[in-house]
Amino acid sequence: MQALPTLLIAVPVAGASLLLATGRLLPRGLVDGLAVAVTLADVVLAGLLLGATGDGRVVSWAGGWQPKPHLVVGIVLVADRTGAGLALLIAVLACCALVFSWRYFESVHAHYHALILLFTAGMTGFVLTGDLFDMFVFFELMGAAAYALTAFKIEEPESVQGGLNFGVLNSLGAYLTLSGIGLLYARTGALGLPQLSVALAGRGADPLVLAAFVLVCTGWLVKAAAVPFHFWLADAHAVAPSPVCVLFSGVMAPLGVYGVARVYWTVFHGVLPDAAVHRCMLVIGVATTALGALMCVTQRHIKRLLAYSTIAHIGLFLLGFAALSALGVAGAGVYLVGHAAVKGALFLLTGLLLSRYESVDELSLYGRARGHRLAGCAFVLGALALAGLPPFGTGLGKSLVDDAGASVPLTVLTVAVSALTGGAALRVGLRVYFGLGREPHPESTSDEEVTGRDEQPDARPPHNRTPTSMTAAVAVLLAGGLAVGVVPGFADGVGRAAAAFVDQHGYVMQALSMANAPSPAPPPTEWTTAGAVSGVIATVLAVSVACAGLYGRAPSWLRRPARPALHGLHWWHSGRIGDYAAWLVLGSAALAGLLIV
Amino acid sequence: MTVFAYGVAAWLVLIGIFGVVRSDNLIHTVICVAVAQSGTYVLLLTIGYQRGAAAPIFGSSTPKGSPVVDPVVQAMTLTDIVVSATVTALLLALVIQVGKRHGTIVPDELHELRG
Numbered sequence: 001m002q003a004l005p006t007l008l009i010a011v012p013v014a015g016a017s018l019l020l021a022t023g024r025l026l027p028r029g030l031v032d033g034l035a036v037a038v039t040l041a042d043v044v045l046a047g048l049l050l051g052a053t054g055d056g057r058v059v060s061w062a063g064g065w066q067p068k069p070h071l072v073v074g075i076v077l078v079a080d081r082t083g084a085g086l087a088l089l090i091a092v093l094a095c096c097a098l099v100f101s102w103r104y105f106e107s108v109h110a111h112y113h114a115l116i117l118l119f120t121a122g123m124t125g126f127v128l129t130g131d132l133f134d135m136f137v138f139f140e141l142m143g144a145a146a147y148a149l150t151a152f153k154i155e156e157p158e159s160v161q162g163g164l165n166f167g168v169l170n171s172l173g174a175y176l177t178l179s180g181i182g183l184l185y186a187r188t189g190a191l192g193l194p195q196l197s198v199a200l201a202g203r204g205a206d207p208l209v210l211a212a213f214v215l216v217c218t219g220w221l222v223k224a225a226a227v228p229f230h231f232w233l234a235d236a237h238a239v240a241p242s243p244v245c246v247l248f249s250g251v252m253a254p255l256g257v258y259g260v261a262r263v264y265w266t267v268f269h270g271v272l273p274d275a276a277v278h279r280c281m282l283v284i285g286v287a288t289t290a291l292g293a294l295m296c297v298t299q300r301h302i303k304r305l306l307a308y309s310t311i312a313h314i315g316l317f318l319l320g321f322a323a324l325s326a327l328g329v330a331g332a333g334v335y336l337v338g339h340a341a342v343k344g345a346l347f348l349l350t351g352l353l354l355s356r357y358e359s360v361d362e363l364s365l366y367g368r369a370r371g372h373r374l375a376g377c378a379f380v381l382g383a384l385a386l387a388g389l390p391p392f393g394t395g396l397g398k399s400l401v402d403d404a405g406a407s408v409p410l411t412v413l414t415v416a417v418s419a420l421t422g423g424a425a426l427r428v429g430l431r432v433y434f435g436l437g438r439e440p441h442p443e444s445t446s447d448e449e450v451t452g453r454d455e456q457p458d459a460r461p462p463h464n465r466t467p468t469s470m471t472a473a474v475a476v477l478l479a480g481g482l483a484v485g486v487v488p489g490f491a492d493g494v495g496r497a498a499a500a501f502v503d504q505h506g507y508v509m510q511a512l513s514m515a516n517a518p519s520p521a522p523p524p525t526e527w528t529t530a531g532a533v534s535g536v537i538a539t540v541l542a543v544s545v546a547c548a549g550l551y552g553r554a555p556s557w558l559r560r561p562a563r564p565a566l567h568g569l570h571w572w573h574s575g576r577i578g579d580y581a582a583w584l585v586l587g588s589a590a591l592a593g594l595l596i597v
Numbered sequence: 598m599t600v601f602a603y604g605v606a607a608w609l610v611l612i613g614i615f616g617v618v619r620s621d622n623l624i625h626t627v628i629c630v631a632v633a634q635s636g637t638y639v640l641l642l643t644i645g646y647q648r649g650a651a652a653p654i655f656g657s658s659t660p661k662g663s664p665v666v667d668p669v670v671q672a673m674t675l676t677d678i679v680v681s682a683t684v685t686a687l688l689l690a691l692v693i694q695v696g697k698r699h700g701t702i703v704p705d706e707l708h709e710l711r712g
Contacts, residue, residue, distance in 0.1 A: 133673060140680045144687060151691055157698035161707055164623065164691045171630050171684050172614060178637045178677065179610060185670065186644040576704050577626055581617040 002060040004049040005077040005128045008087055009121050011041055016117035023110020032102045035113035039098055042091035050084040055496060055519040057510045067512050072195050078130030078511050081497035086127040089337055093250050093344060094120045097243035100348055100473040104243060119145035126255055130511055132181050133191045135259065143170050146252060150240045162239035168577050169232045170222055172584055177219025183212040193266040194511035197504060200271045210595060213268055217260050218588040224256025226318060227287040228583040230311050231573060237307035242351025249310045249347060250340030257317045261329065269504050274324055280594040281322035288315030289413060293420040298566055302350050302360040302428055309421035313339050316401060316414060323404035327523035330498035331400030334484060334491055338393025341481035342385045345474050346425060349379050352466060355457045362428050367435025376433025378474055383429050385481050387422020387542035390535040393484025396491060399531020411534060418538040423545025430546060437550030495525035602643040609636030623692045623702040627685060634681045638674050645670035
């Protein structure tokens with residue numbers, strides 16, 4: 001049991017090394033088979049770990065450096081139900097991405113598979129470690145693999161630029177995090193999360209600890225693409241190969257929210273005033289959802305549209321965390337898994353469009369995919385699920401986040417955001433696959449728009465019909481999104497995971513003295529009538545947003561002020577690294593301001 | 598002395614980020630990222646520093662119990678340097694590709710990704 005967390009990190013690294021060493025000699029099929037086999041092994045290991053955690057945690061000290069009373073020097077992996085569940089999600093998504101890539105890329109070298117496996121290892125380490133400095137190391141490991149994967153289509157100008165923007169901004173964020181970790185070490189002499197928790201307990205929030213929290217959170221929030229650190233995400237998602245986007249959107253960016261939540265609940269809970277953290281996360285969450293949804297609905301580049309919808313949903317996860325309760329964590333958790341599945345399916349379908357029609361521009365693709373009704377139905381279903389259609393997992397997650405927030409304006413916001421992002425995706429599906437709406441004029445573009453019309457395809461088009469392995473990956477993801485909301489045991493399990501996640505005392509006790517404290521009672525995580533009704537309302541609104549986009553013409557009293565505002569909004573997302581770095585500093589200062597005021 | 602070292606660390610991080618903000622050449626941008634990271638090395642080493650303490654290797658010249666500087670932050674700095682080498686190399690490789698594909702490495706002349 002103790003070996004499982006270590007194995008989960010070691011197996012993909014070993015697989016990646018093997019592929020890099022022998023990739024040139026092996027035939028393509030064997031490379032793919034080997035990579036998929038490694039991720040399948042990861043799925044099995046993560047499943048076993050999830051079973052082993054029960055309601056407690058699997059704790060393993062590296063090198064047998066068990067803690068003694070008053071002397072803790074080892075480095076610890078602490079897998080609780082949340083960590084193990086996320087590791088399972090990472091493994092399943094990596095498996096889907098690799099299965100899809102099998103027939104998607106006609107020629108690809110083994111280093112693609114090796115990078116995916118290293119990326120998987122980095123993310124898995126990030127969710128399983130119980131050490132703050134290790135979190136930084138795994139953050140950088142997944143970062144480096146992700147930069148390389150973003151710029152994978154190295155012959156394409158946008159790809160390398162997107163990879164560079166992503167790399168520079170995330171590196172700067174990571175260094176701020178490292179500075180924060182250094183300050184915490186200076187104050188406490190500890191790096192492990194449980195040790196830090198003990199060292200800070202009973203001590204008020206002095207300015208140094210506050211500064212450390214702000215710096216550490218800045219790095220995680222850059223990864224989470226919270227406003228105003230969000231600029232890199234759309235650039236990276238727009239250019240990365242579609243199977244990679246499944247991992248980026250589904251788990252990598254949400255792991256930023258996980259990082260903030262983990263550090264808060266293990267170390268800073270009880271040290272920083274609840275009200276300040278709540279207000280701070282609420283403001284960032286609201287800004288992120290609102291901006292993400294607005295940018296999403298005004299895009300025509302389909303991958304950028306999906307990327308901005310990811311930003312909006314990450315804002316919703318932040319709102320779940322902002323409730324600072326087990327219910328909020330449970331809601332964000334259910335939402336995260338449901339969103340990962342649905343968004344993954346949408347990205348894969350977009351990848352198919354790109355390889356068939358060499359474009360991801362919604363307007364110039366008008367009606368061109370009419371022949372692919374099945375893919376069209378899948379896209380529309382995914383879009384409706386994104387809007388929170390019951391009984392999809394996204395709907396359940398949204399209703400739980402609303403319950404945790406317990407405020408009417410917040411519920412209105414989540415419904416509006418779901419409707420806008422789902423409606424935008426639905427508009428794309430209906431326009432591209434069913435040729436609905438007025439015929440657009442794709443030539444009319446403005447300077448501040450990325451059309452995606454001349455996008456290089458990730459791969460050659462499949463010869464006649466879509467290979468089964470690709471369809472299967474999409475179907476598995478959509479079915480997964482449905483299962484999250486329908487299978488009653490799932491939400492129940494997430495609820496128990498959330499209860500253990502927020503149990504600071506239990507975490508410290510079990511990590512340091514192996515004492516298995518009884519877990520607190522899980523929050524209720526069933527469907528409620530109100531949740532189902534708000535899901536249906538959001539879906540109906542999404543359909544009207546889509547119809548308005550397809551047929552409507554905004555009245556002139558609305559168009560006149562809206563056009564310069566939108567123009568300004570798009571101009572703000574300039575694609576310049578320098579601007580992004582300036583916003584990084586301002587955002588970090590704003591974070592500190594929100595916590596102090 | 599210590600306050601001065603903390604000041605240097607903060608200055609390096611901030612001037613590195615400022616360099617990225619003001620940069621008009623992508624190679625300059627990447628080097629500024631490396632400068633910001635050097636700030637974290639100085640910060641970590643300062644945290645572990647003690648005046649008059651020896652290197653943390655106990656032997657004939659430093660008997661057990663004599664003051665030594667903190668080895669943990671030195672290990673962290675080493676890890677940080679490895680990370681820096683990887684990331685800087687990767688980013689510079691990307692800049693070379695940007696130069697090849699766009700024909701320029703001036704950020705203001707790159708217009709592919711906006712809005």
